[in-house]
Amino acid sequence: MNYYVWLIIAVGCFVGELFTMEFSLTCLGVGLLGAALTSWLGVGLWGQVIVFAVIAAAAWLGIRPVALRHLYHRAVHVKTPAEDVLGKTAVVETPIDPVADTGRVKVDGESWKATARQPLPAGTQCVVEQLNGVTLTVRPK
Numbered sequence: 001m002n003y004y005v006w007l008i009i010a011v012g013c014f015v016g017e018l019f020t021m022e023f024s025l026t027c028l029g030v031g032l033l034g035a036a037l038t039s040w041l042g043v044g045l046w047g048q049v050i051v052f053a054v055i056a057a058a059a060w061l062g063i064r065p066v067a068l069r070h071l072y073h074r075a076v077h078v079k080t081p082a083e084d085v086l087g088k089t090a091v092v093e094t095p096i097d098p099v100a101d102t103g104r105v106k107v108d109g110e111s112w113k114a115t116a117r118q119p120l121p122a123g124t125q126c127v128v129e130q131l132n133g134v135t136l137t138v139r140p141k
Contacts, residue, residue, distance in 0.1 A: 001045055006036035006052075021071075023064045030063075031056025085112070085128050090138055096120040105138055112136045 013029035035052035085107045096103030096116045105114040114136045130137040
């Protein structure tokens, strides 16, 4: 394969990396640059493929973890709204009946479908234990 084909694909990987920022495409791009170099030196196709695989794997295992750790070491875990309700106090809006699978609770002004191990009447304060899809599992406070 001509070296410029490897270079075009490598440039595509580097441009794609601008949108992902996870260094996967960068590792492939570096491997593709190695394959382009071996093609330019006149090595056959299988040699180019082997050089690509070895360099891409080395970059994936050696460079990528270091780059991710360096760039994202101060990143703060952002809670999604779903994760944010866990452990919060909720008030039962409509009675919870685990057998009939009915009931709703209000958490921070938002109404959620809810279930519990035992029936809970309206107005009961409870704590959110778990989130399964869009259904909260609660327990009495």
